[in-house]
Amino acid sequence: MNREKSLANQLERILPLVEKPGRYVGGEYNSVIKNWEEIQTRIALVFPDLYDIGLSNLGIQILYENINQREDCLAERAYSPWQDMEELLRKHNIPLYSLETKSPLTDFDIIGFTLPYETLYTNMLNLLNLSQIPIHSNNRGKEFPLIVAGGHATYNPEPMAPFIDAFLIGEGEEILIEVIDAYQVWKKEDLSKQDLLEKIALIDGVYVPSFYEPHYHPDGTFHKLVLKNKKAPKTITKRIMGRLPYAPTRFIVPSIGVVHNRIAVEIMRGCTRGCRFCHAGMINRPIRERTIKEIISTIETGLENTGFEEVALLSLSSSDYTNVLELVEEISTTFAGKNLTISLPSLRIDSFSVDLMEKLKGSRQGGFTLAPEAASERMRKIINKPISEEMLLSTAYEIFKRGWHTLKLYFMIGHPSETLEDVTEIATLCKKVLAVGVKAIGRRAKVHAGVSTFVPKPHTPFQWVACDQQESIRQKQNILREALKGPGLKFNWTDPKETMMEAWLSRGDRRLADVIEIAWRNGAKFDAWQDFKNYDIWMQAFSEAGLESDFYVHRERSIDEVFPWDHIIPGVRKSYLKTEYLNSLSLKLRGDCREQCYACGITQAFNHLREEDPGIVWKCPNLAPCRRKNELSIPN
């Protein structure tokens, strides 16, 4: 292949000029190179952020292994090049290429983008452009690859609707394979791109945005979505796996340092805690666990395949894994003496969590992190994350006493019901925790407060509420900065401008696509990176597009408002979210729904999966939904 050779020659001259050239060469252990010419369908999987961030993405890893297991398909990867590399690629007219065979992205049949967070949108447009592919779906004929996208952010697909041929909503394991099958049939028939889109629109969970037309009220609020193609479904229900599928074990081992160098094992999917701000907690239901046996064998095989020194056990709430103690004991005995670091994030605030961490604590010691999220009783009731201060302080004491010197505490500010008193209480609580630490181990004790700003996300009980104003956020951050000065304390915060960006991108409708496009054309990219000061570019883009950012960010939605994302069904019903919103207003707590079902709708939405596979273990109670609204007291 001459083209490959000439690209290699060009790269040899370019790569010495860029920072960390190892990002752009592939060749990692466990990367898969197939004979391009012999493969029927070629898929590029793209994570539109820097290699260092994207490499360890579990979603990409799962799909990469799934697709490459098929003999008729290949999957290769691409990431966003950093500024320096992008300039050189453009200067030498080198289109974005895959890391495995260095093929230009235009040569693939399907390009799948993962969009786990909204601040990747401009990067995605940039990558299409770097690939020399038109950014608008309607400017791409069948000579271009089919562009699909999935990931958490796509539960509100509208802001990116004009750029993506089809969204794959929900868990990707099966749906992408079904899209590939449909693509193969279509390709043999040699039909139009429209035919392809119609074919895949029939697959459950596929949303082809060009078949729908949004309409708006004169005041700018969303009115309805009109079906333009009768074959497309009215609503799109997310896809889930009834049973957690085979976990990946052939992790790509990077040849350079990246953010997470490790085996990641999903111990369960979903969460039953019902924290009202939590997007992941709402869209990833129902809760499904992997067996201990499967987790252990996944780690074993993973270690054999990779040689990694670190294992992360992933879930939204580790302490809630049914037999978590047994799991941890099993892991610590099986892998003792192997110079392995095992991390178990997202632990509940109780001394049991300290026991768990202590069992995993190998010779390499990290910090301890807890997420109380709120410091006042009132705010805890509003967000539905009840913890008692007593419990937090006694847990903190245990943590320090048993050898950790630094405790990280995560909090959130910015909920519309929050007062300055609630904010002050965060600082007061941090100081109390530090005092406990000093009592336990003296001046070595450190408390780091990570305070993020709340963004009301679609498909959560807070989708109706407004995002805080920048001045107000700054004021709250100033209060915390002043109060959290002093030895042993550290305070981290999020730039309010970044919060604004995340807010309009997550809450936008299809009109926002113009803003995204203009912002990208005017240079916005890497919006998740604080070192890129893109805020002014975005403000300019809003004004050029004739839209108001405040409309998306700071407007409280009326309780009957139709949302631009209502046609995307996460299984959790809007009526349930509404009840939960009203509960938050009346400070009503709701318990763990493993113990009592609050009829969120998930079991009804996926009842067919349970019927098809009666052995499926979900942690939803096997009861008729109980509609009694009972209030819980804060446990001690």
Added chain:
Amino acid sequence: MNYRYRINYSKNEGMRYTSNLDIHKMWERTFRRAKLPLAYSQGFHPQPKIQQASPLPLGFLSDSEIVDFFLTQEMDLGSLQTALTKSLPAGISVNSILSVQTAEPALQTQTIAAEYDVYFLEEFDEKIIRQSIQALKKEASVMRIRRGKSYDLRPLLLDIEIIVDEPMYLRMLLKSKDGATGRPEEVLDELKIPVQYTRIIRKKIILANEMIENP
């Protein structure tokens, strides 16, 4: 009781962009994949006992890197090589493995010099290069500044010659000792050859117990 082995290996393909620190990691992981009994240091942060002879600058290829490993069990060299070969990433290949005395000094301190070949990615005038090499050789001292520090490159450059072959290339022998390491790209800069138009291959690392033919 630890057993010490010396591996000579080549570094090619994309691996040329893997830094020294990451090469260290690469070896640790390769040993772990191969299930070889790599020895670790004691203490709170156990580190694998791996010693590299001399760091190879990012982007350089190499036909002959040297690295020492300590194992907790004795292995025969053949099965060691077989196990490693199966577990190595693309771009790294083992040339030879030796068993060495555990008590030998650290590998870094044994390194005295390194030989490099420099190939050209663009056309360069042989005559001009020849002239600048001669001029460089005549100098008694070549003062340069690297990372804010002034040093004399000349005594670090033990030898340099132009090899007229198809294609033509440069061969240079540079001192490579702790605190006195000559860098090929510094020599190229003296010769007014932009480093991005070259491909530099380390051909040999010379250890103290080895003879240097032309000192």
